[in-house]
Amino acid sequence: MIHNILHNYLFWVSMIIFVIGIFMLALDRNLIKKIIGLNIMDTAAYLFLGSLGYIQGLSAPIFTGKTMGQTGSELFINPIPSALVLTGIVVSVSVTALLLALTVRLYKKYNTLNLDEIIEAAGKEEDDD
Amino acid sequence: MKKDHKLVRMWKEGDWDLYENLNVYTGRPEKKNRKLSFPPAPMPETAKAQTRAFYRLFTVLAVVLCAVLASSLIISAAVMPQFGAVDAPAVNQVYLRYADRWLADTGATNIVAGVILNYRAFDTLGESHVLFAALCAVMLLLTDCRDDRKSITRHEPLFNPRKDVIITQVVKILIPLILVFGIYVVLNGHLSPGGGFSGGTIMGAAFILYAAAFGFEASERILSPRVNKILTAAALIFYSLIKSYSFYTGANHLESFITNGVPGRIVSAGLILPLNIAVGLVVCCTMYGMYSLFKRGRT
Numbered sequence: 001m002i003h004n005i006l007h008n009y010l011f012w013v014s015m016i017i018f019v020i021g022i023f024m025l026a027l028d029r030n031l032i033k034k035i036i037g038l039n040i041m042d043t044a045a046y047l048f049l050g051s052l053g054y055i056q057g058l059s060a061p062i063f064t065g066k067t068m069g070q071t072g073s074e075l076f077i078n079p080i081p082s083a084l085v086l087t088g089i090v091v092s093v094s095v096t097a098l099l100l101a102l103t104v105r106l107y108k109k110y111n112t113l114n115l116d117e118i119i120e121a122a123g124k125e126e127d128d129d
Numbered sequence: 130m131k132k133d134h135k136l137v138r139m140w141k142e143g144d145w146d147l148y149e150n151l152n153v154y155t156g157r158p159e160k161k162n163r164k165l166s167f168p169p170a171p172m173p174e175t176a177k178a179q180t181r182a183f184y185r186l187f188t189v190l191a192v193v194l195c196a197v198l199a200s201s202l203i204i205s206a207a208v209m210p211q212f213g214a215v216d217a218p219a220v221n222q223v224y225l226r227y228a229d230r231w232l233a234d235t236g237a238t239n240i241v242a243g244v245i246l247n248y249r250a251f252d253t254l255g256e257s258h259v260l261f262a263a264l265c266a267v268m269l270l271l272t273d274c275r276d277d278r279k280s281i282t283r284h285e286p287l288f289n290p291r292k293d294v295i296i297t298q299v300v301k302i303l304i305p306l307i308l309v310f311g312i313y314v315v316l317n318g319h320l321s322p323g324g325g326f327s328g329g330t331i332m333g334a335a336f337i338l339y340a341a342a343f344g345f346e347a348s349e350r351i352l353s354p355r356v357n358k359i360l361t362a363a364a365l366i367f368y369s370l371i372k373s374y375s376f377y378t379g380a381n382h383l384e385s386f387i388t389n390g391v392p393g394r395i396v397s398a399g400l401i402l403p404l405n406i407a408v409g410l411v412v413c414c415t416m417y418g419m420y421s422l423f424k425r426g427r428t
Contacts, residue, residue, distance in 0.1 A: 015203055016203070019199040091259055098267060104271060
């Protein structure tokens, strides 16, 4: 098991990065830092996915013309996780843009990025109505 | 001698309390919809203590949760199959099929391009639409119709790059190189690492750099809001039509009216090249549009 932990260092490093992202997302009161935490979580997921596709001793999935009689599965690593990472990057860019736009609107209305102050001000607004 | 104001006289004589009658003096009625004040008024002590206790509890709970999550994830990493193992569950029939037969199926020398734009092209269509939907949502959130100019044009920045010789001259040299590199990455997406998403981002970066150095008036001569909208919509419609054609021919996304050609040539790999160009256009326009929206509130 210890050998496995040492050998799988990419897996648990990506998991630690993921937890750091969750920590930022949950504990930081600044909205921009929350979005940064979400992006760190995304990055950890890409690292994990990309490392899952690796196969010992094989090369990147770009065909150069030299096969030397070997089939593709004897030459190239798994291309599917790479394709999934590409999908994930685009979705995370879209989510980040949406969250930043919402943050801009919140900042324009409440003049602060601190979530506590925003919640407090919004509660007061509701009380007034 | 100047005669005192009636209220001042009252105050001097002592029968007018300044603080009590402030509202009476101004004649202002009690506000019903009180505007918010910043910084917010200080909370009473008990409420403050309650809030502090809540956040302490919240922090402790979050730390415990994160610790439990981290330990369980690391234990799961220890019992996972070895990194790079040939018999890992990810190395299954799908991988064997893709790795062994992609060249005959797609004709692209970049297997990832073959996977995302041929085997799983529908996935990529969804991705492009997610980007488009995000652009629309940002547009809805940041475009302020009521006063178009006032709220959107921010205060003048302290540093104006348009007057800086170094930045403008360097940008003049860099922009063509960046654009050519972006077009190269898009067009060689099926031959080498790259493709529509990365190349589109590079081209979008070139337009963003241009807008940042010379202002939006200059960049609008090339990529006006109208051209931006038309390009994005046309590229998405083109992609959707191509993919509906592939549904029409059996929905396995492999047969198309263009043959695969000789692998390694620019014009080969069937539909991957036009799809890459469409994706590149969508990504380029979306990146520039988002920068423009965040910077000045409209595309």
